[in-house]
Amino acid sequence: MQIEKLVVIKIGGNIVDDKNALSDFLSTFATLAKSREDTALILVHGGGKIATKIGNQLGIESKYVDGRRITDDATIDLVTMVYGGLANKQIVAQLQANGCNALGLTGADANIMLANKRPVKSDANGNPLDYGWVGDVQQKGVNSEILYTLIQAGITPVLAPLTHDGKGHILNTNADTIAQETAKALSEKFEVHLIYSFEKPGVLLDAEDDSTVIDILQPAYYASLKAEQKIFAGMIPKLDNAFAALNNGVAKVIIGKAEKLPLLLSGESGTSIIL
Numbered sequence: 001m002q003i004e005k006l007v008v009i010k011i012g013g014n015i016v017d018d019k020n021a022l023s024d025f026l027s028t029f030a031t032l033a034k035s036r037e038d039t040a041l042i043l044v045h046g047g048g049k050i051a052t053k054i055g056n057q058l059g060i061e062s063k064y065v066d067g068r069r070i071t072d073d074a075t076i077d078l079v080t081m082v083y084g085g086l087a088n089k090q091i092v093a094q095l096q097a098n099g100c101n102a103l104g105l106t107g108a109d110a111n112i113m114l115a116n117k118r119p120v121k122s123d124a125n126g127n128p129l130d131y132g133w134v135g136d137v138q139q140k141g142v143n144s145e146i147l148y149t150l151i152q153a154g155i156t157p158v159l160a161p162l163t164h165d166g167k168g169h170i171l172n173t174n175a176d177t178i179a180q181e182t183a184k185a186l187s188e189k190f191e192v193h194l195i196y197s198f199e200k201p202g203v204l205l206d207a208e209d210d211s212t213v214i215d216i217l218q219p220a221y222y223a224s225l226k227a228e229q230k231i232f233a234g235m236i237p238k239l240d241n242a243f244a245a246l247n248n249g250v251a252k253v254i255i256g257k258a259e260k261l262p263l264l265l266s267g268e269s270g271t272s273i274i275l
């Protein structure tokens with residue numbers, strides 16, 4: 001059967017770090033990957049929490065500015081090992097165990113994602129802000145041809161949050177951005193849906209109260225909730241990526257609980273992001 005749809009699913013760091021939640025998620029993911037012949041899946045994983053934990057064990061301190069990790073020389077080695085190795089390969093092995101033919105990739109593999117090292121900027125106080133080895137994906141930096149070929153061959157790509165600069169350096173790129181860029185690039189070839197799955201049931205009116213899920217979020221409402229600081233931290237880059245995806249050809253974006261993956265796909269759970 002012709003593949004007409006693609007769902008890019010991002011799984012957040014708190015699930016990647018929770019053995020039971022991850023194993024349940026991957027079993028459901030594999031079932032979905034096998035069951036819908038006209039729909040392909042790509043999995044993008046985070047892993048920030050594990051990198052922070054292992055960094056602490058190794059004496060490498062984690063520092064974030066605006067939801068992005070400051071990535072010095074020691075940190076890029078750490079995240080290359082954790083995202084490109086431990087997290088990616090454990091996920092791939094579990095998908096294989098569930099009968100899903102997954103292939104784990106960083107952005108350097110098969111030149112999947114080219115990025116530019118983020119230039120040093122000024123912070124709010126006028127001091128230099130150097131993110132280190134953090135990459136912003138280049139325009140047309142996603143190798144959609146190779147992802148398309150893999151999908152057509154029945155392979156499920158599993159993407160780690162690492163890119164490369166084409167000059168031999170690995171760069172650290174937020175996993176929400178990897179998912180958005182992948183979804184955007186492939187929307188030239190498929191109808192693409194983007195799902196941000198994490199430990200909460202959606203975008204919440206009160207981040208501490210799971211019963212306050214916002215069903216539909218549009219840009220003006222987002223701006224006012226952000227101004228009131230009801231949306232903060234990692235949810236800001238996630239939503240910026242969600243709106244960027246919709247503005248660039250992605251058909252649908254849903255944010256919700258990893259446990260509810262089938263219902264997120266059918267739009268029966270989570271927050272729908274709408275322009």
Ligand SMILES: Nc1ncnc2c1ncn2[C@@H]1O[C@H](COP(=O)(O)OP(=O)(O)O)[C@@H](O)[C@H]1O
Binds near residue numbers: 046200202204207
């Ligand atoms: N309004 C909100 N609704 C839900 N989560 C929110 C909200 N505002 C901030 N957050 C925070 O954003 C986090 C999700 O972003 P992030 O930590 O980057 O997770 P992930 O690893 O899944 O991308 C949540 O765990 C929560 O603490």
Ligand SMILES: CC(=O)N[C@@H](CCC(=O)OP(=O)(O)O)C(=O)O
Binds near residue numbers: 014046047051069173
């Ligand atoms: C540049 C940057 O911040 N990269 C992220 C990549 C991992 C990630 O995004 O993981 P989650 O989805 O679990 O947050 C980081 O190192 O934390």
